[in-house]
Amino acid sequence: MKTYTYTEKKDTRSGFGAGLTELGRTNPNVVALCADLIGSLKMDQFIKENPERFFQVGIAEANMMGIAAGLTIGGKIPFTGTFANFSTGRVYDQIRQSIAYSGKNVKICASHAGLTLGEDGATHQILEDIGLMKMLPGMTVINTCDYNQTKAATIAIADHEGPVYLRFGRPAVPVFTPENQKFEIGKAIKLTEGTDVTIVATGHLVWEALEASKVLHEKGISVEVINIHTIKPLDEKAILESVAKTGCVVTAEEHNFLGGLGESVARTLALHNPTPQEFVATNDTFGESGTPAQLMEKYGLNSASIVEKVQTVIGRK
Secondary structure: OOOOOOOOEEEHHHHHHHHHHHHHHHOOOEEEEEOOOHHHHOOHHHHHHOHHHEEEOOOOHHHHHHHHHHHHHOOOEEEEEEEHHHHOHHHHHHHHHHHHOOOOOOEEEEEOOOHHHHHHOOOOOOOOHHHHHHOOOOOEEEEOOOHHHHHHHHHHHOOOOOOEEEEOOOOEEEOOOOOOOOOOOOOOEEEEOOOOEEEEEOOOHHHHHHHHHHHHHHOOOOEEEEEOOEEEOOOHHHHHHHHHHHOOEEEEEEEEOOOOHHHHHHHHHHHHOOOOEEEEEEOOOOOOOOOHHHHHHHOOOOHHHHHHHHHHHHOOO
């Protein structure tokens, strides 16, 4: 079985900052906007190098989305930056009407997503943003797993014509994907080959899926792990090919099971190959204050929960 290791942990939001900085050096049409969270979004270096291409909007997220939509008319490629909660729920009407409906080329970049926002608590820990954004016609939805993948995704979406929601997180997590990877929107990545069960994971749960696969391997269970960084458009071909071989699937995400990756996978299976499926996700609940590790354990978003769900779904085959 192929195994993965890491030599350092870095926050995915720093990957966004690094990718944005590189874009500032290579693409003169890229501009950035922020709603008073420059340090949290790691936009400092881009601003230092390109002060004339940055707009500090302040705590006025709805206005930021409107400005970004307007900038596209002049051929600019705006990247907006704030927390995931403020990037979606607070400004949903503006995104729907001014960006999605109009097909504007805005890149909505959302940090501090999910429970791993941590101590700031339930009001800031959005767990429904993937569902909100994937329901918008024409919206591409990306949820990256580590620093390197977030940097690569940030660079890649500048070349994609149309609105994008790029979701990443606050805490330092293992860096295990290649440094100079090519990021292909809508293309899943098979991390391990297996025959007994498919684990389809996204974001911070990809590493947890790999850790679970090691435990399961020791139990004699052959696991295929797929990294779904693009939730919309979903790589249905990769999922269906894997499930045709394994006969069951577990989906894993730092998001509510309602509206997230798991539901997208379930729809694909229902239409093409009905298959036993189990979900690792939050269960129709808000979060609470705590450290990221405490919250991921309490809400069952870790490798132990994935192992448990795998054993359950195999029993349903």
